[in-house]
Amino acid sequence: MANITLKNIPDKTYALLKDRAKRNQRSINSEIIIAIRNHVLAEKPSPEEILAKAREFRSRIKVWLTPEEIEDAINNDRE
Structure with missing residues (x-):
């Protein structure tokens, strides 16, 4: 098995x-080996x-909105 040395690990x-x-x-x-393995x-x-x-x-969405309709809805909600 390989060995790794970790340096400058933040205290937290x-x-x-x-x-x-x-x-x-x-x-x-x-714990470090498991954390690395889980990440990799x-x-x-x-x-x-x-x-x-x-x-x-x-395909499950029944209503389609244009970008303009979405923008209008956002702007109307802000008013």
Whole structure:
């Protein structure tokens, strides 16, 4: 396994990691490894998946407004 040395960790960040490690009954090292793993492995949707979800959402909308209608509604609400 590889080793990494972390330098210049802000005091507040270190305190939060320390508290989180204590709550989870882990060492600070283990808590950092888990935090890194969760961040790196977080599944992010592809652009295609985002577009597919947007298209699916739009297909359920029954009323379409033009940009001008949206702007008018915003301006009328401000008055």
